Amino acid sequence: MTPFRARLGRLFENVRGGSGDTGLASGDKLAKKGDMFFLIILALVVLGSVALVVWVPGTAVQYVLAALWGLTVGGALLLYLPAKLLITVIGGLLGVGASDLAGLAQVVEKMSTTVVAITKTINSTGPVQFQQQAIWLFLVLVALCCLPAYRTEG
Numbered sequence: 062m063t064p065f066r067a068r069l070g071r072l073f074e075n076v077r078g079g080s081g082d083t084g085l086a087s088g089d090k091l092a093k094k095g096d097m098f099f100l101i102i103l104a105l106v107v108l109g110s111v112a113l114v115v116w117v118p119g120t121a122v123q124y125v126l127a128a129l130w131g132l133t134v135g136g137a138l139l140l141y142l143p144a145k146l147l148i149t150v151i152g153g154l155l156g157v158g159a160s161d162l163a164g165l166a167q168v169v170e171k172m173s174t175t176v177v178a179i180t181k182t183i184n185s186t187g188p189v190q191f192q193q194q195a196i197w198l199f200l201v202l203v204a205l206c207c208l209p210a211y212r213t214e215g
Contacts, residue, residue, distance in 0.1 A: 064213065066140050069095030099140060106133045120192050127195035128202060135206020144213040151207045169196050 070091035076098075106129055113122050138147060173193045 065209065066095035066099075067091035069098050069140065071095075073098035095140070099137070103133065103137075106130070123192050123195040124198060127199040131199040131202030132206060134199075135203040138203065139206055139210060142210075144210045147207055147210040151204055151210075155204060169193060169200075172196055 068091075070093065073094050074091070110126055110129065113125060117125075138151075142150075170193065173196055
């Protein structure tokens with residue numbers, strides 16, 4: 062959504078120290094700068110994820126990666142999906158999840174068994190202890206990042 066991309070572009074301008082323009086930047090110009098700033102953030106998240114996986118041992122890295130990618134995916138959804146679509150999808154997921162909590166728990170459990178099977182196939186050193194709470198953290202952070210879409214008009 063352009064207003065959020067423009068805000069991200071304004072943040073990028075503040076971090077960078079301004080563009081030197083004396084006039085106000087248009088919304089499209091700020092949105093493009095917001096897109097560029099998000100690509101920089103995405104590249105840093107990918108590099109940080111690789112570094113975490115390589116150098117940080119233990120299961121705590123799963124929580125850090127879930128939080129990092131939950132914020133990144135939620136931010137991307139907020140920035141690039143129309144507000145009505147985002148409200149429909151996230152609201153539907155939250156509504157169905159709230160009305161059928163046991164069903165949502167089964168979905169999360171199936172996701173974790175799939176991830177375990179994939180990591181077992183990729184990682185030949187042995188089974189990986191996968192934390193289901195990391196999936197919950199990811200889903201909650203994605204939903205929280207999408208909440209500002211409810212405050213938009215149109």
